[in-house]
Amino acid sequence: MIQETLPVGMLQCNCTILGDETSREAIVIDPGDDIPSIQAVLNRHGLTVKSIVITHAHIDHIAGAQRLKKLTGAPIFYNENDLPLVKMMDVQAGWLGLSTPPEVAPPDAALTNGQKISAGALHGIVLHTPGHTQGSICLYLPKQSLLVAGDTLFAGSIGRTDLPGGDGPQLIRSIHNQLLTLPDEIKVIPGHGPSTTIGEERETNPFL
Numbered sequence: 164m165i166q167e168t169l170p171v172g173m174l175q176c177n178c179t180i181l182g183d184e185t186s187r188e189a190i191v192i193d194p195g196d197d198i199p200s201i202q203a204v205l206n207r208h209g210l211t212v213k214s215i216v217i218t219h220a221h222i223d224h225i226a227g228a229q230r231l232k233k234l235t236g237a238p239i240f241y242n243e244n245d246l247p248l249v250k251m252m253d254v255q256a257g258w259l260g261l262s263t264p265p266e267v268a269p270p271d272a273a274l275t276n277g278q279k280i281s282a283g284a285l286h287g288i289v290l291h292t293p294g295h296t297q298g299s300i301c302l303y304l305p306k307q308s309l310l311v312a313g314d315t316l317f318a319g320s321i322g323r324t325d326l327p328g329g330d331g332p333q334l335i336r337s338i339h340n341q342l343l344t345l346p347d348e349i350k351v352i353p354g355h356g357p358s359t360t361i362g363e364e365r366e367t368n369p370f371l
C-alpha cells in the first residue's frame with residue numbers, strides 16, 4: 164500500500180492518501196487545504212482518486228474537498244449527521260478568522276457505519292464514532308492494520324467536545340465500543356499530530 168500523510172492548512176489537519184500499488188487507485192481522506200501539495204503526491208505516485216472521504220465536517224478537514232473533486236472527478240463521502248456543520252461554514256470560518264470556503268456541499272453519498280470504501284485491493288470499513296461531532300467517522304483497513312481516526316482519537320488525547328455537535332460521554336463510548344475493540348497493533352493516524360497505535364492508547368491515554 165502507498166500511504167502518505169501530510170499536514171494541510173493553518174490547523175495542520177492530517178490529510179491521508181492511501182493508494183493501491185497495482186491498480187494505482189487511491190482514497191484521499193480529509194483534504195482540508197493545500198490541494199496543490201495533495202495533487203503533487205498523487206502525481207508522484209501516479210494515483211487516480213476513487214473516493215474523497217471526510218472524517219467530519221469541520222472546516223479544516225472539509226474545506227478543500229470540492230477543489231479536489233473538481234481536479235479528480237472523485238465523489239465526496241461523509242456522514243449526513245454533520246450537515247448542520249456544513250450549513251454553518253461561515254460560523255466555522257469565523258472561529259478561526261478565515262474566509263468562508265466558497266464551495267462546501269452535501270456529500271455525493273452518505274457514509275454509514277459498516278460501509279465499505281474501496282480503491283483497487285484496498286478495502287476500508289467505515290466506523291461511525293459520534294462525539295467530537297455527530298457525523299464523525301473513522302476508516303479502518305483491517306488488512307493493512309490501519310485506522311484513520313479523524314479528530315476522534317489522538318496520540319495521548321481525544322477530540323474536543325465543546326463545539327456544536329460535541330458530546331463528551333458519547334465520544335468516550337464511541338472510542339470504547341468502536342476503537343478499543345480493535346487489535347493492539349493497529350496503527351492510528353489521527354486528524355492532527357503524530358500517529359500512534361490502539362495498544363499504546365489503551366495503555367497510556369489519560370482520557371480513556
Ligand SMILES: [Zn+2]
Nearest residue numbers: 219221295314
Ligand atoms: Zn474537528
